[in-house]
Amino acid sequence: MAERKNGAVAEHLNAPLGEPILQVRGLVKHYPLTRGIVFRKQVGAVKAVDGVDFDLVAGETLGIVGESGCGKSTVAKMLVNLERPTAGEIRYKGDDITKLSGRALKAVRRNIQMVFQDPYTSLNPRMTVGDIIGEPYEIHPEVAPKGDRRRQVQDLLDVVGLNPEYINRYPHQFSGGQRQRIGIARGLALRPEIIVADEPVSALDVSVQAQVINLMDRLQTEFNLSYVFIAHDLSIVRHISDRVGVMYLGRIVETGRDAEIYDHPTHPYTQALLSAVPVPDPEAREHQERIILFGDVPSPANIPSGCRFRTRCWKAAERCAMEVPLLAVPAEFRYEAGPAAHDSACHFAEEKQVVPQEEPGPVAPVESVEPPVEPTDGSA
Numbered sequence: 155m156a157e158r159k160n161g162a163v164a165e166h167l168n169a170p171l172g173e174p175i176l177q178v179r180g181l182v183k184h185y186p187l188t189r190g191i192v193f194r195k196q197v198g199a200v201k202a203v204d205g206v207d208f209d210l211v212a213g214e215t216l217g218i219v220g221e222s223g224c225g226k227s228t229v230a231k232m233l234v235n236l237e238r239p240t241a242g243e244i245r246y247k248g249d250d251i252t253k254l255s256g257r258a259l260k261a262v263r264r265n266i267q268m269v270f271q272d273p274y275t276s277l278n279p280r281m282t283v284g285d286i287i288g289e290p291y292e293i294h295p296e297v298a299p300k301g302d303r304r305r306q307v308q309d310l311l312d313v314v315g316l317n318p319e320y321i322n323r324y325p326h327q328f329s330g331g332q333r334q335r336i337g338i339a340r341g342l343a344l345r346p347e348i349i350v351a352d353e354p355v356s357a358l359d360v361s362v363q364a365q366v367i368n369l370m371d372r373l374q375t376e377f378n379l380s381y382v383f384i385a386h387d388l389s390i391v392r393h394i395s396d397r398v399g400v401m402y403l404g405r406i407v408e409t410g411r412d413a414e415i416y417d418h419p420t421h422p423y424t425q426a427l428l429s430a431v432p433v434p435d436p437e438a439r440e441h442q443e444r445i446i447l448f449g450d451v452p453s454p455a456n457i458p459s460g461c462r463f464r465t466r467c468w469k470a471a472e473r474c475a476m477e478v479p480l481l482a483v484p485a486e487f488r489y490e491a492g493p494a495a496h497d498s499a500c501h502f503a504e505e506k507q508v509v510p511q512e513e514p515g516p517v518a519p520v521e522s523v524e525p526p527v528e529p530t531d532g533s534a
Contacts, residue, residue, distance in 0.1 A: 174209035175380055176233075176266075176348060181206040181242035183228050187455060200455045202228045204404035206242070207481070210348065215374065215381040217395030217412075219388055219427070223451060224401040226384045227271070230352040233382060234268045235259060246348075264294050267341040271353040273333035277325040283336055284321035287311070290343040297344050310339040313376075314369060331362035335369065342377065350382045355390065363387075367394055388431050392416050400424045403462045404454060406481060410496030418493040420484060420503040422467050428508045443508055461501065469502045477501065 184199040203225040210216050218226050231237040233244060235251065243250045251262050270276035277286055287307045291298045298306050308318035314335040325333055334354060341349050351370070355363040371394060373379060385391050391398060392412050399409040400423065408421040419425045422445075429445040447466045452458055461479050464470040484503035487495040494505040 172211040172213075175212045175247060176210040176382075177243070177245040178206060178208050178229075178233075179243045179245070181229065181232060181244065182240045183225075183232060183237060184240045198455055201404050201457055202454055203232070203239075204454075204457070206401075206404075206406055208399055208406065208409065210380055210382060212347070212380055213374070213378055214396040215383050215394055217391035217398045218382065218384045218401060218406075219386065219391050219398060220401035221386070221427075221451065223403075223454070225404045225454075226401055227352050229401075230268065230350045230382065230384055233348075233350050234266055235263065236268075260293075264297070264344045265346050266348045266350065267344060267346040269334075269337050269341045269349060269351045269354045272357055273330050273337055274325075274357070276337055277333055279325055282322050282324055283307075283311070283328075286325070286336060287340045287343055290340065294344055306343075307339075310342055311336075313342065313373070314339045315365075329362075330358050331365060334358060334362075334366050338366075338369065338373070342373065345377065346379070348380045348382070350384075352384050353386065354383075356386060363390065370394065388416075388427060400427065403452060403457060405462065405499070407463065407499045408497065409481070410493075414493045414496045417507070418496075418505050419508065420487070420494055420496070420498040420505050421500045422469055423463050424498075425506050425508050445508070461499075463500075469500075471502070473501055 181203055182201075182205060183203040184201050186196045187198040187200060188194045189197045206225070206229055208216060218229065220226055228237060232239050232252075239252055242252070244252050246262055246266065249262070251259065251266075254262060281289075284304065284307050287310055288303050291303050291306075304321070308321055311318045311320060316332060316335055316339075320328075325336070328336065337354070354370070355366050358366060367390060370381070370383075374381060381394070383391065383394055395412050397409065397411050398415040399406045400415065400421065401407070402423050408415065408419065408424045415424060416428065419428055426445040426447050429443055433442050449466045452462065452465055458465050458475070460476050461467070461470070461474040464474040467474070479499045479501050481497050481499040483495050484498055484500070486504075
């Protein structure tokens with residue numbers, strides 16, 4: 155089991171601890187754009203996910219963050235085989251699950267479950283809570299004998315903090331936080347090894363979010379779970395994650411341990427995201443530097459050449475339009491053992507402390523970042 159961040163990752167390690175239980179390599183999902191009614195012709199593609207790589211170790215939490223439309227949820231769906239990738243590999247314990255079907259795929263799905271984003275639409279309103287949580291037993295009857303299922307469902311309700319007597323109630327009789335607990339109980343029914351949580355708290359109130367996050371943290375230890383945790387809220391991701399991957403327009407642009415990403419970001423996009431996080435300490439808030447990005451996120455159907463962030467980046471140069479940056483430790487940090495030595499897909503990566511950790515100095519000015527001038531040679 156990977157070392158928990160609360161206890162203690164005492165030193166920098168760029169690679170995840172232990173043998174990966176899940177390996178994702180070159181994951182791609184393109185949705186074709188067609189024209190015509192009778193004779194359809196593909197004229198392009200929406201590149202929702204365009205080359206994602208990461209590892210997940212048993213017992214750890216990998217957080218994936220990024221703005222809307224960057225491909226986070228598409229990655230989640232491919233991990234549980236709700237979407238078939240256009241290219242790439244998803245290896246669970248060495249086996250590429252993208253090539254499985256029938257009984258082999260069914261066996262893998264038992265060990266990789268999902269908690270969905272919206273607790274109001276992910277539960278069937280015509281089914282009781284007992285039927286919803288017990289439905290996985292109908293598909294995998296070997297997990298629980300038929301006469302023992304009601305007791306197991308009640309045990310799961312108790313595990314997630316709900317009254318076992320609620321087994322005959324319907325979803326509309328519960329609050330949002332309670333519904334999400336039901337979704338978590340359904341995900342735990344088959345005793346999986348991996349849970350993919352796709353923004354599980356984004357539709358909940360702040361106080362309820364804390365309850366659900368603490369519940370997931372406790373269940374991880376109790377059931378030895380591995381999480382792929384997807385969210386918009388950077389503070390929540392930091393609280394629960396061991397490692398963090400930052401996505402932009404279909405690719406991971408920076409990855410590392412939580413302290414490396416939050417306290418020592420090297421990619422401009424990560425720095426801009428972190429600068430937008432509210433700081434609870436009034437003194438620190440006065441000295442927080444705000445990086446404002448101009449321009450819209452490019453369309454995934456027309457991705458810029460080279461670095462896909464260059465149209466909004468204040469560091470963009472000619473090289474950025476011509477050469478795709480690799481997700482690797484930047485050259486200037488390659489021979490260091492410090493927290494800045496983590497993977498970052500930027501030609502001009504440099505460490506930047508967005509929120510000062512030391513004694514406050516003079517107030518930092520607001521940094522307005524104008525978009526670079528687009529090249530005129532058609533390379534965009």
